[in-house]
Amino acid sequence: MEYAAIRHYADKRYCYATEKGHFVIRLEVKKGDALKVILHTQNKYLPLAYMDTRQECVMEPAYSDDYIDYYETEVDLDVVCLRYFFEIEDWAGKVVYYGNHGFYDQCITSIDRMFDCPQTLREEERFELPSWAENKVIYQIFPSRFATDKEVSEEDWYQAPIGGKADLKGSLRGIIEHFDHIRNLGVDILYLTPIFRSDSVHKYNTADYYEIDASFGDKEDLKELVRLAHGAGMYVILDGVFNHTGIDFFAFRDIMEKQDKSAYVDWYYIESFPLVMEWGKRPGYKTFSYAGYMPKLNLQNPETADYVINVAAYWIRECDIDGWRLDVADEISHSFWKRFRREMKAVKKDILLVGEVWHYAGDFLEGDEWDSVMNYPFYDAVVDLIVREELTPSGFRGKLNFVKGNLNKALEGYLWNFIDTHDTARFLHSAGNDMRKQNLAAAMQLLLPGMPMIYYGDEVGMEGGPDPDCRRGMLWDKKRQKQDCLAYYRRLIRIRHQYPVLTKGIMAVQYGEDEKGLLYMERKLDEQRIILIFHVRKGIVRLPGLEGWRNLITEEDFSGSLGEYEAAVLVPGAATY
Ligand code: ARE
Incomplete structure (x- = not known):
């Protein structure tokens, strides 16, 4: 038995309450090492000799990845504090007792060799998620390219490959006018990439967080879209770009104008004056990636944090939106997100907060920051399995199980499972335009637990390489749409809704x-x-x-x-x- 692989901490990753008096306890063991695992528990404050108050419970291997078996058990407890240890038997019949990070040949009989779990604390730390969102299907819209209510020639709309700056005049009213397509597809949630004032097509460089970009429409249009969605039993999520602003944002403009005399110097990470804003030169301030037109906000400054929080609260109050997808969320501090969560949940109790991270993001998902995350590990695994064919089916299972084995159980129905987004090539493109591969990937996405997110146009077989080509004008022309693909997506979504056993x-x-x-x-x-x-x-x-x-x-x-x-x-x- 490999002791180095045996892992348990008495913290909320491995020992947490799902409801009052009901606990999940987890233990990691090297894959295939254990024949049997038993959890021994007792009220911490009772003398050890009170044998009849001890409980034994067999733990099950709930998930396995390529290296680890994740053992779990659920126990009912009514104690102020629990003490416990594990008994692990290997295939050769050797038994080891594991408690308080030590291994013992004999059954543990001293308190200092046991783990401790304070029950009330774990209950207070319980993960509370907005139940309306669990296992629901999302439709991702890139507003400038989805639908327009203005005059745009077919030639312009359907141009391909498309440049990053091509203006197709997409709008909120365009979405409203094409709402039937979304409703008939059977999805539950609309997620819109940024819609606030900005001079780019993608609008991730915000100039004004309080104004909807005029090319998209205005606040009344957004209200109408939300009303329409709510009326159809659907929900609306916006994109919160709070890691950085655009250079036209008032605070950054003020710095450009007044340089080190500006009252907003601490809103950003300015490194030197005068500010350099020349193409090809390194800007004298921190940015998103190398994008000089996206200066990074300093959210450690309480004034800046207040501003952003007021913005996020404003759109919930004004337009009754149901959630925020949080851009570049892993580059912003935990302390900010903890506050953000408290403030947003106070405005709307069941608002959904979802971070954008391209990797495993467990430390933001402990119940006090976000409700969920864009599940890039799922995306990577699907691409490796079906596109690159570098992963075996059991390897794929292992990748999904790594995520499950490391996150709180409650999250499974909330992870945003996608096969492409506005930041990746279309899945169909990556799969060499093999529709069978996309259908297979879509089946994995739509028939497994989680929140499947369909990138607009996938359902009609849209093509397109990496950004910006994956952002072509939506195929509205029925002759250009792949009708059997559309029928397939509709059928799968219907099956998902009809068979709760799937989720x-x-x-x-x-x-x-x-x-x-x-x-x-x-x-x-x-x-x-x-x-x-x-x-x-x-x-x-x-x-x-x-x-x-x-x-x-x-x-x-x-x-x-x-x-x-x-x-x-x-x-x-x-x-x-
Ligand atoms: C533009 C060009 C791209 C070019 C890029 C280079 O369009 O063709 O590749 O510049 O810098 C927005 C626009 C993009 C634009 C970008 C910068 O939508 O079109 O790209 O601004 O001007 C990382 C971050 C992740 C981020 C991606 C893009 O971790 O948060 O990069 N995603 C969000 C949004 C984007 C948005 C921004 C952030 C900025 O979803 O749409 O971009 O607000 C690895 C790493 C990831 C990394 C990823 C991609 O896998 O693990 O961390 O993601 O590569 O670089």
Whole structure:
């Protein structure tokens, strides 16, 4: 048994309350090392000799990644503080006791060798998430390229490849006029990339946070869009670009004008005066990446933080939006986000706060900062599995399980699972325009727990390489749209909504058969059973023993085999679609 891989901390990553009196306790063990793991618990303040108050509980390997088995158990507790240790048996029958970061051959009998978990504290730290959002489907809109209410020639609208500065006159009214398309797709949430005043097409360099860019419309248009969405049982999320502003933002302009005499010098990270703003020269202030037109805000300055918080609160109050997606969120401090969360939740209790991070982001996801994150580990895994074909099905499972094994359980239904965004090439493009691969990736995205986010146009088979080419004008012309793709997306979203077992069921069976390129999952919820099979490689694969099951994707009885890059969702034959 590899002791170095055995890991548990009595903190909220490994020991947390899901509700009052109900706790999850986790232990990491090297993959395949343990035959049996038992958790021993007792009220910390009782004498050890009170044997009848001790509890033993077998822990299950809840998830495995390539290296680690994550053991979990849920226990009911009613104590002020819990003490506990683990008993781990390996396949050779050797037993070790693990407590307070030490390993012992004999059962632990002294208090200082046990872990401690203060129950009330963990209960106060409980993760509270806006339940309306759980497992819902998001539609991402890049407003300047989605839909317009103005005159734009077909030639301009459908130009490709598209330059970063091409103005297609997209607008909020355009979205309103095309709302039926979104509603008929079956999605639940609209996420709009930035809409505030800015001189770029993408609007990530904000000039005025209190004004909607005139080319997009005005506050009344946004109110109308939110009303329309709410009326249809849908929600609206905006993009909060608070890491940096544009150079036209009033505070930065003031610095440019008054230099070191400006009252706003501390709003940014200015390194030297006079400010250098020459193309090709390093600016004398910190920026987002190397973008001189995006000076980085100093949110450690309370005045700046107040300003940003007032902005974010203003749009919730004014337009009743339902959430903020937070741009470059991992480059802003935890202390700011903790305050941001408290202030936003005070304005609207169930506002959804989602950070943008391209990596694992556990330290922002402990219940007191964001509600969720853009799930780039999911994106990377799908691309590696289907596009690059460098990951095996079990390797893919391992990547998803790493995230699950390290995050609070409650988050699973909230992670934004996407296969592309406005910052990446379209999935279809990366997959060499192979529609079968996109359909397969979409099935993984839309049939697994989480919040699937569809990038506008994927549902009609839009193409496009990396930014800016992935931001072409939406294909509204029905002849240009891939109608079978649209029907496929609609069907998958309908299946997701119709079968809660997909998102709420327990994972009864799950394995990857790498030689066949198969990923198999079986979920159960009360009487409902569902099987998901993803065939991620070339050739045909036979799956005997599934006669009498119905494939919800083809809407036919399951044929017993899957073609190249094909997914199946099976329910027992009697189920009606
Ligand atoms: C522009 C050009 C691009 C060019 C880029 C180079 O359009 O073609 O590659 O400049 O700097 C906005 C616009 C972009 C624009 C950018 C800068 O939408 O079109 O790009 O401003 O002017 C990192 C950050 C992540 C960030 C990405 C872009 O961690 O937060 O870079 N994403 C957000 C938004 C963007 C937005 C901005 C931030 C700025 O979603 O749309 O860009 O407000 C690795 C790293 C990641 C890194 C990623 C991409 O995987 O792990 O951390 O993301 O590469 O660089």
